[in-house]
Amino acid sequence: MASKRKSQSRIQDVAEAAGVSITTVSRALNGTGPVKAEVRARIEAVARKLSYIPERAAQDLSRRRSYSLGAIIPTLDYSIYARKIDAFRRRSEQLGYNVLIAVSDYNSATEESQCINLLRSGAEGLMLEGGVHNKSLYKLLDSRHVPYVNTSTLDATGTHPSIGFSNKAIAGKATQHLLDLGHKVFGVIAANTGFNDRSRERIQGVRERLAAVGNTLLGQYVIECSFMLAESRRAFRQVMNLNPPATAIVCTNDILAMGAILEAQHMGVSVPREVSILGFDDLDWSPHLLPSLTTLLVPMAEMGQEAATYLCDRLQGKSVRNSIEMDVKFILRESTGPAPK
Amino acid sequence: MASKRKSQSRIQDVAEAAGVSITTVSRALNGTGPVKAEVRARIEAVARKLSYIPERAAQDLSRRRSYSLGAIIPTLDYSIYARKIDAFRRRSEQLGYNVLIAVSDYNSATEESQCINLLRSGAEGLMLEGGVHNKSLYKLLDSRHVPYVNTSTLDATGTHPSIGFSNKAIAGKATQHLLDLGHKVFGVIAANTGFNDRSRERIQGVRERLAAVGNTLLGQYVIECSFMLAESRRAFRQVMNLNPPATAIVCTNDILAMGAILEAQHMGVSVPREVSILGFDDLDWSPHLLPSLTTLLVPMAEMGQEAATYLCDRLQGKSVRNSIEMDVKFILRESTGPAPK
DNA sequence: ATGAAAGCGCTAACAT
DNA sequence: ATGTTAGCGCTTTCAT
Numbered sequence: 001m002a003s004k005r006k007s008q009s010r011i012q013d014v015a016e017a018a019g020v021s022i023t024t025v026s027r028a029l030n031g032t033g034p035v036k037a038e039v040r041a042r043i044e045a046v047a048r049k050l051s052y053i054p055e056r057a058a059q060d061l062s063r064r065r066s067y068s069l070g071a072i073i074p075t076l077d078y079s080i081y082a083r084k085i086d087a088f089r090r091r092s093e094q095l096g097y098n099v100l101i102a103v104s105d106y107n108s109a110t111e112e113s114q115c116i117n118l119l120r121s122g123a124e125g126l127m128l129e130g131g132v133h134n135k136s137l138y139k140l141l142d143s144r145h146v147p148y149v150n151t152s153t154l155d156a157t158g159t160h161p162s163i164g165f166s167n168k169a170i171a172g173k174a175t176q177h178l179l180d181l182g183h184k185v186f187g188v189i190a191a192n193t194g195f196n197d198r199s200r201e202r203i204q205g206v207r208e209r210l211a212a213v214g215n216t217l218l219g220q221y222v223i224e225c226s227f228m229l230a231e232s233r234r235a236f237r238q239v240m241n242l243n244p245p246a247t248a249i250v251c252t253n254d255i256l257a258m259g260a261i262l263e264a265q266h267m268g269v270s271v272p273r274e275v276s277i278l279g280f281d282d283l284d285w286s287p288h289l290l291p292s293l294t295t296l297l298v299p300m301a302e303m304g305q306e307a308a309t310y311l312c313d314r315l316q317g318k319s320v321r322n323s324i325e326m327d328v329k330f331i332l333r334e335s336t337g338p339a340p341k
Numbered sequence: 342m343a344s345k346r347k348s349q350s351r352i353q354d355v356a357e358a359a360g361v362s363i364t365t366v367s368r369a370l371n372g373t374g375p376v377k378a379e380v381r382a383r384i385e386a387v388a389r390k391l392s393y394i395p396e397r398a399a400q401d402l403s404r405r406r407s408y409s410l411g412a413i414i415p416t417l418d419y420s421i422y423a424r425k426i427d428a429f430r431r432r433s434e435q436l437g438y439n440v441l442i443a444v445s446d447y448n449s450a451t452e453e454s455q456c457i458n459l460l461r462s463g464a465e466g467l468m469l470e471g472g473v474h475n476k477s478l479y480k481l482l483d484s485r486h487v488p489y490v491n492t493s494t495l496d497a498t499g500t501h502p503s504i505g506f507s508n509k510a511i512a513g514k515a516t517q518h519l520l521d522l523g524h525k526v527f528g529v530i531a532a533n534t535g536f537n538d539r540s541r542e543r544i545q546g547v548r549e550r551l552a553a554v555g556n557t558l559l560g561q562y563v564i565e566c567s568f569m570l571a572e573s574r575r576a577f578r579q580v581m582n583l584n585p586p587a588t589a590i591v592c593t594n595d596i597l598a599m600g601a602i603l604e605a606q607h608m609g610v611s612v613p614r615e616v617s618i619l620g621f622d623d624l625d626w627s628p629h630l631l632p633s634l635t636t637l638l639v640p641m642a643e644m645g646q647e648a649a650t651y652l653c654d655r656l657q658g659k660s661v662r663n664s665i666e667m668d669v670k671f672i673l674r675e676s677t678g679p680a681p682k
Numbered sequence: 683a684t685g686a687a688a689g690c691g692c693t694a695a696c697a698t
Numbered sequence: 699a700t701g702t703t704a705g706c707g708c709t710t711t712c713a714t
Binding site for chain 2: 690691692693694
Binding site: 081082 | 348422
């Protein structure tokens with residue numbers, strides 16, 4: 001293994017080559033104290049020549065701060081999380097923070113251990129996904145006074161800081177749209193609800209809205225599946241083979257809705273003439289499907305950005321609102337239409 | 342701002358509470374030296390009670406190592422990178438390394454600065470995407486003796502370590518398939534080639550294979566676009582409106598191919614009767630499109646895994662092959678067929 | 683405007 | 699088996 005000392009230059013090397021003390025180098029490079037212009041120029045030149053890269057570990061230790069934030073998402077595989085985390089990263093970097101990314105795999109134990117790992121790495125604040133987390137994780141964050149914020153969810157009580165929206169409410173809104181179109185028989189294709197409170201709440205939102213008008217969402221009309229297209233296609237077939245078949249299907253995200261639309265194409269079922277399909281998220285390709293997908297535009301990028309702002313504000317001791325509601329826009333496209341006679 | 346000292350316990354606190362020296366705590370928790378079983382148990386209990394989390398910055402500094410690896414990808418938005426980086430992370434963690442993720446945004450300057458950032462954070466090795474990088478980046482990595490490995494590309498000369506395949510060769514393979522089906526007029530829809538050598542090589546692979554049989558790929562039959570579906574749909578329309586229209590379209594990835602297939606559906610063009618469409622990557626939904634997509638299965642997960650193994654081996658001073666070729670499987674599905682008469 | 687020195691939290695010789 | 703001590707590379711008082 002190459003010796004680190006020989007191949008990397010440290011602040012000491014820069015100081016020597018510039019003929020100043022390490023203190024001055026630190027001040028010059030960080031702009032953290034007065035340095036004569038001429039000296040500063042010399043130091044910068046030397047640093048560049050030596051490809052000096054300050055070691056974050058040492059800086060963190062000495063500053064007793066890391067200026068870094070952690071973000072944890074369920075999976076890298078779904079692009080809405082990419083949108084959120086990217087916006088989070090951009091805003092954080094703007095505000096002078098470095099971002100550490102972790103993945104929970106939709107598993108609460110993994111989430112907790114990954115969060116601990118983020119804290120070990122110095123994360124001063126955490127952006128979390130959804131509102132349900134291990135008690136022990138919440139306790140840990142509280143006891144260490146680590147600011148965190150739940151996203152894609154809304155905790156109106158403000159018990160836990162959150163940036164997002166009521167998943168129940170938006171699912172209710174979607175359901176109402178279908179009710180208005182005269183639909184009576186509803187199906188739901190939902191992402192696995194194991195450690196996914198957003199999915200669970202969306203199902204519940206449909207159920208409650210239906211109950212409110214005297215309709216009932218029967219158990220066999222609710223099908224959970226993974227993001228694999230093969231599964232959502234199977235789910236669609238299943239709901240369509242019930243008696244009576246569903247005429248309106250709410251999918252808890254656009255991936256599932258895409259599976260449903262594709263399966264409809266394969267089965268020769270006409271959408272929306274025979275069945276209406278509705279999703280959530282508004283992915284890039286949602287307007288391009290045939291038929292294009294009616295969905296709810298979930299503002300992932302804005303949430304990521306707001307989350308970064310929130311955490312930075314808290315770290316600066318600014319007072320902040322503990323519950324920020326984001327607008328979710330209903331996007332009417334072609335995949336929903338009047339209930340068949 | 343909360344005082345760190347008051348809310349977080351350090352090794353000292355654990356040592357005191359357990360009635361031992363900090364050295365013993367370190368040894369017990371890291372398993373890095375002999376500790377009486379009974380004492381170890383006591384220490385572990387105390388550590389747990391205090392929610393002691395060792396600070397990585399201090400560990401890194403003291404160990405003069407970070408045991409972490411960096412991975413940089415063009416975007417989080419395309420799921421093939423997620424596959425790769427996830428496999429990389431899993432294997433790295435298995436081997437005792439922590440993974441830092443960075444995004445280059447398909448920009449070589451950003452790539453370089455993000456890599457520097459990874460090095461600052463202690464990355465001991467780097468997984469890169471593609472084979473073309475700034476000279477200054479290569480120089481930096483060399484001068485610091487940081488192992489790195491290019492992926493999704495193959496440098497047979499071994500100048501730069503690489504794990505992947507020849508993009509030219511696989512594009513040639515795809516082209517040959519279409520030639521065998523009798524196609525004469527080829528179109529290419531390609532991802533922007535700015536800082537994307539893989540895309541560029543795939544185009545070149547098509548061109549050379551055609552040249553080898555006396556056919557020519559004309560400039561106007563090659564269209565570059567972003568991953569936005571709107572753009573690839575437009576690109577498809579454009580290639581189909583040429584005179585003569587293309588009968589075989591090679592898309593440099595499945596996203597673009599999806600755009601082409603969707604636009605064909607919208608235009609009422611029959612695939613593959615009127616035009617054959619072929620992609621690269623084999624995404625989850627590629628077999629589910631209508632028609633299902635003929636494509637080349639690029640082994641992203643395997644590359645990520647191999648990259649992690651490679652870097653860890655190098656860090657352990659093991660001798661390694663500098664050029665590992667991965668197999669790319671041709672997947673025949675419905676979107677390609679005989680050239681129309 | 684600059685430098686000397688203390689110290690961040692931990693690990694790893696080097697004792698014992 | 700355990701403790702003492704000297705750093706790791708940097709920032710930050712505190713002097714000058």
